Amino acid sequence: MKKEFVVIGLGRFGGSICRTLVDQGMEVLAIDKDEDRVNEYSKIASHAVVADTTDEEVLKELGIRNFDHVIVAIGDDIQSSILTTLMLKEMGVRHITVKAQNDYHEKVLRKIGADHVVHPERDMGRRIAHNIVSNNVLDYLELSDEHSIVEIVANDVLAGHSILQLDIRAKYGINIVAIKRGNQINVSPQANEVIQKGDVLIVIGADSDINRFEKKVMED
Known part of the structure; x- marks a missing residue:
């Protein structure tokens, strides 16, 4: 309807x-x-x-x-x-x-x-700023004043490791809610899912935790 x-x-x-x-x-x-x-x-x-x-x-x-x-x-x-x-x-x-x-x-x-x-102008400004600051960030969607969903391209640091091995949730307090690989999207990936270079990780979490993850892992 x-x-x-x-x-x-x-x-x-x-x-x-x-x-x-x-x-x-x-x-x-x-x-x-x-x-x-x-x-x-x-x-x-x-x-x-x-x-x-x-x-x-x-x-x-x-x-x-x-x-x-x-x-x-x-x-x-x-x-x-x-x-x-x-x-x-x-x-x-x-x-x-x-x-x-x-x-x-x-x-x-x-x-x-x-x-x-x-706030379309403000929100678009924030998305563009995130894209400019990190070459690995494809998109950024603000959920609240403190939480966001971010699309991040997997680099060499992440490639070849499973979600369990990376232990991102425990180390950074963020969750990988989906993985896009080519035309396929894997929603709620299993812990044994091995990340490949170029995968797009859809990550959700607090802005401070996402920023920490970007600086510690994605910028290496």
């Missing part, structure tokens, strides 16, 4: 979400105050409308509360972002994800009931 989404704000972030959801076969209502943007996405989204989402009557007319998930991707207008989120919450929208401009904005959004707050 297709889920139905609303994307409010069709800038780079909102537009990217809209396109990706549509590519995944979802129903998407795209909303923006800018008529040119709406015209662009009218060819992509299931429906696209020009609307001011700080107007409660407009939201009601659009039947927003009947959608599964609303993404508020309003750009630099923090006031509109907050007002829109507040009204969506009061209308009983089931799940609301909001783009935050800064930490203060995030605090307000969380206080008024946003289910999920994202």
Whole structure:
């Protein structure tokens, strides 16, 4: 069964979400105050409308509360972002994800009931920084302020050893949750799994432990 989404704000972030959801076969209502943007996405989204989402009557007319998930991707207008989120919450929208401009904005959004707050520019900056610092880090996904999932390419230090022999969990407090080898992915690999050079290890743990592992093992 297709889920139905609303994307409010069709800038780079909102537009990217809209396109990706549509590519995944979802129903998407795209909303923006800018008529040119709406015209662009009218060819992509299931429906696209020009609307001011700080107007409660407009939201009601659009039947927003009947959608599964609303993404508020309003750009630099923090006031509109907050007002829109507040009204969506009061209308009983089931799940609301909001783009935050800064930490203060995030605090307000969380206080008024946003289910999920994202910082796309900050988070992408952190991912790029991790990739730049270590040649072995392919990707970095922040789970919380202190925990992450990281994709790390196995080097000569790890190659030829089993997970049991490396004892990474005991030594560094991190877990290998999957191994990607070519087009194959091994989820929850066994302790006797031997790592090969070039394997992509999907590791989860505290940032401090992952950083320690990168410095001690991956940089050798």
